[in-house]
Amino acid sequence: MTRFEEELANEFGKAYCCFTGSGSTAIYLLLNAIDKRSQKVLFPATTCMAPINSAIYAGYEPIFCDVNLDDQTMNVDSLERMLDAYDVGVVVPIHLYGHVADIASITRVAKNKTADIFVLEDCAQYVRCGTADASILSFGHTKIFESGGGGGALLTNDETLYEKVTAEKNNLHTVRDYTEVKVRFENYRKKYYSIKNLPKEEQNQRLLSLQMESKDTFIYNLGEPLQILSILKNKKKIAERRNAKADLYRSHLKHPLISPSPVGKDDVCWRYSFLFLGNRDSFVEKVRKSGIDISTWYEAMYKFYSDQDDALFGNANLIERHVVNLWVDESKTKSEIRKDIDKLVSIAQESL
Numbered sequence: 556m557t558r559f560e561e562e563l564a565n566e567f568g569k570a571y572c573c574f575t576g577s578g579s580t581a582i583y584l585l586l587n588a589i590d591k592r593s594q595k596v597l598f599p600a601t602t603c604m605a606p607i608n609s610a611i612y613a614g615y616e617p618i619f620c621d622v623n624l625d626d627q628t629m630n631v632d633s634l635e636r637m638l639d640a641y642d643v644g645v646v647v648p649i650h651l652y653g654h655v656a657d658i659a660s661i662t663r664v665a666k667n668k669t670a671d672i673f674v675l676e677d678c679a680q681y682v683r684c685g686t687a688d689a690s691i692l693s694f695g696h697t698k699i700f701e702s703g704g705g706g707g708a709l710l711t712n713d714e715t716l717y718e719k720v721t722a723e724k725n726n727l728h729t730v731r732d733y734t735e736v737k738v739r740f741e742n743y744r745k746k747y748y749s750i751k752n753l754p755k756e757e758q759n760q761r762l763l764s765l766q767m768e769s770k771d772t773f774i775y776n777l778g779e780p781l782q783i784l785s786i787l788k789n790k791k792k793i794a795e796r797r798n799a800k801a802d803l804y805r806s807h808l809k810h811p812l813i814s815p816s817p818v819g820k821d822d823v824c825w826r827y828s829f830l831f832l833g834n835r836d837s838f839v840e841k842v843r844k845s846g847i848d849i850s851t852w853y854e855a856m857y858k859f860y861s862d863q864d865d866a867l868f869g870n871a872n873l874i875e876r877h878v879v880n881l882w883v884d885e886s887k888t889k890s891e892i893r894k895d896i897d898k899l900v901s902i903a904q905e906s907l
């Protein structure tokens with residue numbers, strides 16, 4: 556390990572760290588290193604496309620299980636059903652929006668099914684690593700520990716695994732200047748949003764094709780952005796500031812159509828998410844017109860990547876239709892959030 560990697564390993568309480576160009580790259584390298592391509596890799600249905608794309612780039616076939624309605628992370632009963640139905644080699648629990656997935660129960664259920672199943676924990680939207688076989692982090696755009704210069708990491712206590720991942724890393728192209736990544740990503744973003752403006756029926760296949768042609772945008776090596784270490788020195792403060800903003804929404808953004816997620820004791824808010832129980836799309840359109848940045852991430856991913864039955868994904872589909880999320884990062888001050896809350900409540904009121 557480099558000195559930087561040793562410090563990261565130390566910060567996150569793991570024996571080994573392999574620094575990577577991005578969180579996507581960390582997932583890609585890990586999946587290459589463990590080589591379980593003859594089996595499926597299982598993700599929660601509610602998440603972003605990045606981790607799933609990494610699995611496909613590494614030659615895996617993804618399948619999905621449903622998520623909990625309250626915290627939107629992997630649902631253990633649905634996981635158990637999918638483990639009975641498919642030959643699964645890797646399970647990827649994801650801490651979504653900063654809600655902590657139940658890694659201990661997920662690992663117990665997975666290993667009871669097959670002892671050598673691999674559990675890879677995705678902490679890209681979170682701040683700590685749990686007890687999985689390996690964990691990935693992201694220091695990329697909008698992440699809790701955004702470095703401004705990108706980066707990701709694979710953390711594990713398994714020395715052999717660390718060595719294999721590091722050997723895989725040598726096969727990747729190294730980006731010399733982070734601007735190159737930004738330019739590629741901007742290009743990808745433009746294509747993504749031009750597809751999102753098409754009629755719904757035309758979107759899925761085109762979005763999937765865009766992901767499959769964008770491997771170089773997401774998978775690469777990078778020099779170490781040393782500023783990550785000073786950002787991590789402030790991790791407690793960063794977490795407290797985000798949670799204080801989430802608490803503001805939780806205490807004041809109250810309306811019969813707004814159903815907030817309960818907070819777990821270890822959660823650190825990445826985005827403040829809630830379900831809007833009325834017509835979500837018309838609510839979001841009005842909120843955007845009022846000048847507030849709001850997103851409807853995430854869609855149910857099984858629709859893009861697998862032919863699994865809709866009936867298996869009741870919660871992910873409900874979340875897809877109703878989820879809304881708001882910013883709690885440094886781009887928003889508490890007083891701006893208070894003003895936004897007043898506007899949000901009055902727009903919700905119009906929807907009754």
Ligand SMILES: Cc1ncc(COP(=O)(O)O)c(C=O)c1O
Pocket residue numbers: 576577578579580602603605606649677679680692693694695696706707773
């Ligand atoms: C849940 C999750 N996993 C993985 C990633 C990939 O991280 P990166 O953007 O560093 O490739 C992201 C970010 O897009 C993410 O949100």
